[in-house]
Amino acid sequence: MDIGTGAIGEVLSRADLLAAGMRPKHITRAVRAGGLLRLRRDRYMLVPHAGIDRAVRVGGRLACVSRLALLGVFVFDSRRLHVHLDRSMSRLRAPDDGRRALDVADRSETVLHWWPLCDDADSLGVVGVADALAQAVRCQDARSAVATVDSVLHLGILSWIEVRDVFAALPPRYATILRLVDPSAESGTETFMRLILRQLGLRYETQVEIPGVGRVDFLVEGWLIIECDSKAHHEGWDKQRRDRRRDLAAARLGLTTLRPLAEDLLYDRAPVSEAVRGLITARRRR
Numbered sequence: 001m002d003i004g005t006g007a008i009g010e011v012l013s014r015a016d017l018l019a020a021g022m023r024p025k026h027i028t029r030a031v032r033a034g035g036l037l038r039l040r041r042d043r044y045m046l047v048p049h050a051g052i053d054r055a056v057r058v059g060g061r062l063a064c065v066s067r068l069a070l071l072g073v074f075v076f077d078s079r080r081l082h083v084h085l086d087r088s089m090s091r092l093r094a095p096d097d098g099r100r101a102l103d104v105a106d107r108s109e110t111v112l113h114w115w116p117l118c119d120d121a122d123s124l125g126v127v128g129v130a131d132a133l134a135q136a137v138r139c140q141d142a143r144s145a146v147a148t149v150d151s152v153l154h155l156g157i158l159s160w161i162e163v164r165d166v167f168a169a170l171p172p173r174y175a176t177i178l179r180l181v182d183p184s185a186e187s188g189t190e191t192f193m194r195l196i197l198r199q200l201g202l203r204y205e206t207q208v209e210i211p212g213v214g215r216v217d218f219l220v221e222g223w224l225i226i227e228c229d230s231k232a233h234h235e236g237w238d239k240q241r242r243d244r245r246r247d248l249a250a251a252r253l254g255l256t257t258l259r260p261l262a263e264d265l266l267y268d269r270a271p272v273s274e275a276v277r278g279l280i281t282a283r284r285r286r
Contacts, residue, residue, distance in 0.1 A: 009050060009052050009125060009126075010045070010123075011044070011056055011123070011124035011125035012043075012124070013042050013044070013124060014027065014042045014044070017036075017044065027044075031044075039056045039057045040057055043057075045125075050062075051066055051081055054081055054095035055081060055084075055126075056125055057093055057096070058085075058092055058093055058094075058095050058102060058110065059083075059089045059092045059093060060083040060084045060089060060112075060113075061083065061084050061123070061126050061127050062082070062083065062084075062125060062127070063082045063083055063084035063113050063127045064082035064113055064127075064132055065078045065132075065136050065139065065140070066081055066082040067127055067129070068129070068132050068148065068152070071129070071155070071157055073152055073155065073157065074150070074191075075144070076140055076144035076188070076266070080110060081095055081110045082110075082113060082139070083095075083112055083113065084113045084117065084127050084131070085112055087116070092112075095109075095110060118166075118169050129152075129157055129158060130158065130162060133163070133166050134170060137149070137166075137167075137170060138170070138174070142177055143195055145174075146177050146181060146195065147185070147191035148188075149181045150181055150190075151185070151187075153181065153183030154183045154184070154185060154186060163181075180198070182206065184207050186217075188230075188266070189228040189262045189265045190206075190217055190228045192265045192266065192269065193217070193218065193228050193265055194206065194218070196265075196269060196276065197218065197220060200273065200277060200280075203220070204219065204220045205218070205219045206218055212249050212252075213249045213250045214246060216250075220276070220280075221283075223255055224255070224256050224257075224258065224283075225255050225256065226258050226259075226260070227257065227259045228265065229259060229265075243259070247259075256279065
């Protein structure tokens, strides 16, 4: 019997293996031979994959920002392992060693989610996308949550109707996040920049096509172009040359260009906000 045809990241139960034609002794032999990974009682994988194996080893499913990051969704920080657990789950194990109980050190690197799921996901390894989004909204700060929802919509992973259903199941205090969402944002840094512009009370357009320049991330007050760097994309000197020539083309049209760094938009937004405010104030004094 061939067990090598399962989907990447798929978690199998003992019943799944038996239904596929394996006998108990075949399962034991496959585990001993290294062809099958036993994560914990009644949970198996062919190979470790993207943190799913670690979450299942703890006793649950990959969840929240860890789950969304697998889909390419923007999340502010996915370094810690987020795991959803059923309320009845006990005997939690270390994510990298199923023989050891989950201890204080493990918990510092692991976020456990206990609240009930809205959807009954058929996967043994990951929660459904809607539940992962609901968890990420509750787990992140408001700005990061807006950026995550923007990303889910921009990528077409969930529809507006599905996202609204997610928020309908959340406490009312999260409704403000949904009102700030704009799926035209192509990166988390664009979301963070948009929220700065809203906070400053400025008029802006997103994804604007300017003749001779091309499409720009933001056109603010009709004359200030803002292009957002993305920490996920560093294309080297050729990209910088193209950008600088675009800036020259914009200058010929009387437009000013500002290019804040991703690290500033994500971790130190005050200087970016002050720079925009300074440009706007100087322009209005003319």
